[in-house]
Amino acid sequence: MKLAELTSSTAFRLAAVFACLFAAAVLLVFIILYVQTGRELENRLTVRLTNARAQFQRVHQRDGFNELAGLVADSASASGDYESIFVLTGGEGDYVAGNVQGGPAFGDVRWIKSTELKGLSLKVPAEQRYLALWFNLAGDGSMLIGLSDAEIRSTRDVVLRTFGWGLLATVLLAIGAGILLGQRAQQQIDRVAHTLTAIRRGDLSARVPVDGGGGDIDVVSRQINGTLGQLQGLFDSVNQSSADIAHDLKTPIGRLRQRLEGLRDGGGLPPANAQVIDTAITEIDQIVDTFEALLNITQIEAGARKSRFKPVQLSDVIASVLEAYEAVAEDAGMTLTGPGGVSPDKSISGDKDLLSQLLVNLIENAIRHCPPGTHIKVDLAARPESLVLFVADDGPGIPEAERENVFRRLYRLEKSRTTPGSGLGLALVKAIAHLHDAEIGIADNKPGTAFTVTFPAPSAIGGSAG
Amino acid sequence: MRILLVEDDRQTAAYVAKGLTEDGHVVDVLDDGRDGLVHATSEPYDLIIVDRMLPGVDGLTMVKTLRATGSKAPILMLTSLGGVDDRVDGLEAGADDYVVKPFAFSELQARVNALARRPPMRSEEAVLRAGDLEMDLISRNVRRAGQAIDLQPREFRLLEVLLRNKGRIVTRTMLLERVWDFHFDPKTSVVETHISRLRAKVDKPFETELIQTVRGTGYTINEAR
Numbered sequence: 001m002k003l004a005e006l007t008s009s010t011a012f013r014l015a016a017v018f019a020c021l022f023a024a025a026v027l028l029v030f031i032i033l034y035v036q037t038g039r040e041l042e043n044r045l046t047v048r049l050t051n052a053r054a055q056f057q058r059v060h061q062r063d064g065f066n067e068l069a070g071l072v073a074d075s076a077s078a079s080g081d082y083e084s085i086f087v088l089t090g091g092e093g094d095y096v097a098g099n100v101q102g103g104p105a106f107g108d109v110r111w112i113k114s115t116e117l118k119g120l121s122l123k124v125p126a127e128q129r130y131l132a133l134w135f136n137l138a139g140d141g142s143m144l145i146g147l148s149d150a151e152i153r154s155t156r157d158v159v160l161r162t163f164g165w166g167l168l169a170t171v172l173l174a175i176g177a178g179i180l181l182g183q184r185a186q187q188q189i190d191r192v193a194h195t196l197t198a199i200r201r202g203d204l205s206a207r208v209p210v211d212g213g214g215g216d217i218d219v220v221s222r223q224i225n226g227t228l229g230q231l232q233g234l235f236d237s238v239n240q241s242s243a244d245i246a247h248d249l250k251t252p253i254g255r256l257r258q259r260l261e262g263l264r265d266g267g268g269l270p271p272a273n274a275q276v277i278d279t280a281i282t283e284i285d286q287i288v289d290t291f292e293a294l295l296n297i298t299q300i301e302a303g304a305r306k307s308r309f310k311p312v313q314l315s316d317v318i319a320s321v322l323e324a325y326e327a328v329a330e331d332a333g334m335t336l337t338g339p340g341g342v343s344p345d346k347s348i349s350g351d352k353d354l355l356s357q358l359l360v361n362l363i364e365n366a367i368r369h370c371p372p373g374t375h376i377k378v379d380l381a382a383r384p385e386s387l388v389l390f391v392a393d394d395g396p397g398i399p400e401a402e403r404e405n406v407f408r409r410l411y412r413l414e415k416s417r418t419t420p421g422s423g424l425g426l427a428l429v430k431a432i433a434h435l436h437d438a439e440i441g442i443a444d445n446k447p448g449t450a451f452t453v454t455f456p457a458p459s460a461i462g463g464s465a466g
Numbered sequence: 467m468r469i470l471l472v473e474d475d476r477q478t479a480a481y482v483a484k485g486l487t488e489d490g491h492v493v494d495v496l497d498d499g500r501d502g503l504v505h506a507t508s509e510p511y512d513l514i515i516v517d518r519m520l521p522g523v524d525g526l527t528m529v530k531t532l533r534a535t536g537s538k539a540p541i542l543m544l545t546s547l548g549g550v551d552d553r554v555d556g557l558e559a560g561a562d563d564y565v566v567k568p569f570a571f572s573e574l575q576a577r578v579n580a581l582a583r584r585p586p587m588r589s590e591e592a593v594l595r596a597g598d599l600e601m602d603l604i605s606r607n608v609r610r611a612g613q614a615i616d617l618q619p620r621e622f623r624l625l626e627v628l629l630r631n632k633g634r635i636v637t638r639t640m641l642l643e644r645v646w647d648f649h650f651d652p653k654t655s656v657v658e659t660h661i662s663r664l665r666a667k668v669d670k671p672f673e674t675e676l677i678q679t680v681r682g683t684g685y686t687i688n689e690a691r
Contacts, residue, residue: 246548320646336684
């Protein structure tokens with residue numbers, strides 16, 4: 001499967017949406033985790049800070065200021081990494097002991113930046129902050145103690161890194177799953193599409209394969225198969241009832257014809273009566289003709305003949321039909337000419353017999369409805385998207401309002417009611433054209449009528465063989 | 467000629483059997499496909515006429531089974547279904563020809579005669595003759611009374627079909643099928659037009675007419691008498 005096809009598939013798009021949703025969910029979880037961890041660590045730090053204050057205050061009360069100064073100096077030298085900071089100042093605010101020289105003045109617990117502290121070692125990173133507080137030592141001076149946020153920062157780093165990898169894994173997993181699901185779904189959808197194409201081509205027995213997994217596509221496939229089964233049943237019953245009607249109607253008509261034929265051929269009839277019988281037989285044959293044409297149209301419209309399609313060269317069909325009809329047109333006082341130059345010898349997929357009949361019906365339509373002297377022209381044009389068959393005459397033409405109607409079954413123009421014909425010729429032309437996925441058009445030839453049959457461009461079959 | 471007719475409509479069967487008997491054939495009539503199959507495989511028939519829709523075993527299956535057992539007897543199928551599909555089905559099953567119901571007896575008669583006397587190696591004949599008319603199929607020359615006649619390809623084919631069936635009637639429908647490969651009924655006079663052109667070249671300049679019209683049925687070419 002190509003990438004473009006993949007990314008345009010519904011499943012892939014769904015997977016992409018889900019990947020974004022998952023990523024957003026992961027992001028939210030991590031933000032909560034990040035904030036909560038920070039708060040919790042800050043709370044613990046606050047507890048440790050107030051505990052330390054209580055400890056220093058106890059030493060001051062019990063052992064006095066000098067003892068406290070000694071403890072501070074010891075603590076300061078123990079905290080060489082500046083994890084904790086201490087400043088003890090005297091009554092005047094002068095430095096007495098501690099690992100920093102001094103800091104900003106403020107009241108209760110707050111965060112201070114390392115840059116706000118005097119005499120802090122340069123080794124301490126600039127972004128390091130301290131949770132600090134000042135407290136008074138009952139007239140002897142005051143003390144600043146602080147605890148660094150190093151632990152909070154390193155914890156947050158871990159959280160951030162975990163989040164990064166987690167997000168990456170989530171997105172990759174979602175995309176991977178999307179591609180996999182997209183391909184599977186696309187394959188399933190392709191199977192459905194292939195089946196429907198086969199049906200359209202006339203293979204009514206084609207069914208969507210069901211893998212039995214019970215997935216939603218299986219459910220849809222089963223429903224499609226059910227519908228196709230009904231469709232096939234319908235077609236079969238159309239064909240069967242056509243066959244039954246043909247049999248049940250033709251048998252009595254056949255008997256009638258046999259009786260009349262027997263009567264005529266038995267001899268001994270006055271010539272006038274024999275002529276009446278002849279006329280009756282001719283009329284029976286016309287009834288059968290119309291009936292046969294209707295059945296034929298029904299069967300062609302049912303589309304099952306597509307399964308018999310073979311590559312057909314329209315130029316061959318034109319050549320053989322013209323060979324038969326040039327003389328007929330000439331006898332009717334008309335001229336019939338074929339494609340001027342060399343016809344495009346491209347094959348289409350079709351039924352040669354039906355395509356011959358299509359062309360014959362169009363030519364006969366022109367011969368029967370045009371006066372002597374008419375010129376009938378058959379042409380074939382290859383266009384990038386289509387192959388167009390033209391049958392044009394310079395006869396009286398068809399009024400614009402009537403043009404679409406001429407393809408209707410049993411429809412005949414008012415003025416042609418007196419000429420023989422069943423009114424099914426053009427309906428058959430239309431049915432044959434549609435069977436070949438061709439569009440039939442009718443236009444003003446100024447003067448006359450131009451019929452066009454536009455076949456879809458020849459695909460892979462045949463190509464420009466010949 | 468011994469003919470087996472398998473047709474379930476009694477009246478049609480009787481009518482066809484009567485006509486063929488009058489023509490001098492011996493006709494056995496059956497109305498069931500299974501019986502037909504049994505008879506067709508056990509008796510040596512010169513021709514078998516089968517209706518497509520039969521009780522027991524239908525016509526198509528009967529023909530397929532017959533061909534599968536190696537029977538080479540010519541088979542003519544009668545069918546109510548005139549569609550090209552149905553014709554192809556019949557021919558693919560192994561029938562040699564078909565007639566669509568309802569038919570004129572003369573149409574059936576012409577096809578029976580064409581099938582029954584089909585020369586076994588038709589394609590080997592190189593020169594066809596009727597009276598003083600000579601048709602060389604290899605050099606594609608046509609001469610009458612020593613005079614060369616120039617024919618269009620379809621006129622040549624038309625004359626060839628008539629000559630191959632010399633002495634027998636060839637119907638209009640048979641000509642449409644065999645000369646133009648048209649398996650439908652044109653509404654214009656395609657056959658008549660081309661016959662008249664052929665006559666203008668083959669008959670008109672000469673004393674006797676070889677191509678005869680059989681009214682309401684078709685044409686035939688006979689030895690000039």
